[in-house]
Amino acid sequence: MKARTRFAPSPTGELHIGGVRTAVFAWLQARHTAGQFYIRLEDTDQERYTAGSARRILQTFDWLGMTLDGGPDHAELQHMKSDEDYPEALADGSFQGIPGPFVQSQRLPIYKQWAEWLVENGYAYRANETPEELDHMRKEAESRKEGFRFREEMRVRQEVRADEPHVIRMRILPRDGTTRFHDMIKGDVAFENANLDDQVILKQDGFPTYHLAVVVDDYTQGVTHVIRGDDWLPSAPKHVLLYQYLGWPLPVFAHVPNVLGPDGRKLSKRHGATSVFEFRDQGYLPEAVINFLAMLGWAPGQGDEQNIFTFDELFQKFSLEHVGSSPAVFEYTKLDWMNGVHIRKLAVDDLAKRLLPFLAQAGLPMDTDEKFQLLLRTIPLIQERLPKLTDAAPLIDFLVNDIETPPMEMLIGPKMEQHLSLHAMREARRVLAELPVFEESAIEPALRALGAELQLKPNQLFAIIRNAVSGKTVTPPLFGTLAVLGREVTLNRIDRAIAQLQTV
């Protein structure tokens, strides 16, 4: 069965990584079944709207590589507020028969129409209690230590005309009884109708509340699987009732558990990065973020112990059935490992391109062809040393820029005296200068032979050469590094080290 799923954020701020995880599940379910996945903006709360947030949400999906089959287009965003831009991915809007608009504020007449239908058919009624009256009722229930739920019987004014300001509330029917439904993740769930309240479905300002909007949109847009956070589970029975009133078939429900921080509390900013853009800026690959998020609460099951997945493998293996029902803790260390794995899988030129903005950011703009070639030659030396893209700059800066001549203590090898280091350094210089070709395959045997000749351990000779040419004690493998550095620069830096060692 082809699934049509959606992600329906409200444009109220930064897209949270926990929300994105839910979106990943919905997206994978759609791709797994060769169905469709789209985005719908739930902007029915005019007061909470944050400018630019819609655009950033779309850019998030763009960066993650989560392809869409529908979503808000430029015109809609323009109409809504003044978002000046939107991702290229949506420009051609390859909508596959999903009826828009994809912004709820553009669909007001549709909600109005169904709300009135519900009133006419006895499933809803008009009410106009003031906020103060409602608040009073709520306080009173609280003082009696009872849960408050608004019911028709509590109305202050029984007759409310259609032409005076009012809201429309759904009627919970039957008044007592049980509403049951099946959830793909939680299983069979049941709610007593007596605990449900006559929820407002159309606000006085003419906007629907979430409950009406989500049901109307999901049905009219052909959503087959309602995949959302499990904080929605308690209101799901109201939605089930609305589907029944409207005579619409129920979609499949899948309420996915929350994502927690390492301390077991709901994931928030104080745990570290939570916005997708933060992960991007910290050097994580979209492949790794998606892989990691998919594995947070999902596993292939059936004895399959695979951890690292490509998008295609996820499309093939993902299944809502194997999404767990308990909340998962977001462990940053595992993301780091997974990111390293995905970095190692990248082709050299691909990795080079992805590294460019991070190198530039670190003051190493690789903006000439010569520099880019240098980067390409360096990548094999550093690729398996990069948990994150931000880790490249400190590994290669000495290849791009000149260095300070290292201090004396760095030029004296372990268990060596100054004069011995000086002698070794001079010999190394001589050997390197005499090499017919300055390549790794020539440098390595030459320096090893020298080490044996001088009766120095590898880490004695190699350490001082490393320090002399890089100014660092930790670098990519020495011989390859020297080759990339080139004979001229290498000898120059060794000469400076020799001069340093000659001082008293």
Added chain:
RNA sequence: GCCCCCAUCGUCUAGUGGACUAGGACGCGGCCCUUUCAAGGCCAAAACACGGGUUCGAAUCCCGUUGGGGGCACCA
């Protein structure tokens, strides 16, 4: 307060009544490889929250307890 959901190594999880001496991955520790750092290989420690049932047999089914989480708006 009321309602709902959840419960396997520190973490992500496999497990759907017998193949469980509970498997894998991250992390942690050790060893190997090794010019540093990584990567890689090998080894180890590490869990079925508790109590009752059901059953010949329970991590798996039921009930309760405890502990976590969520919801109770003219917000989503």
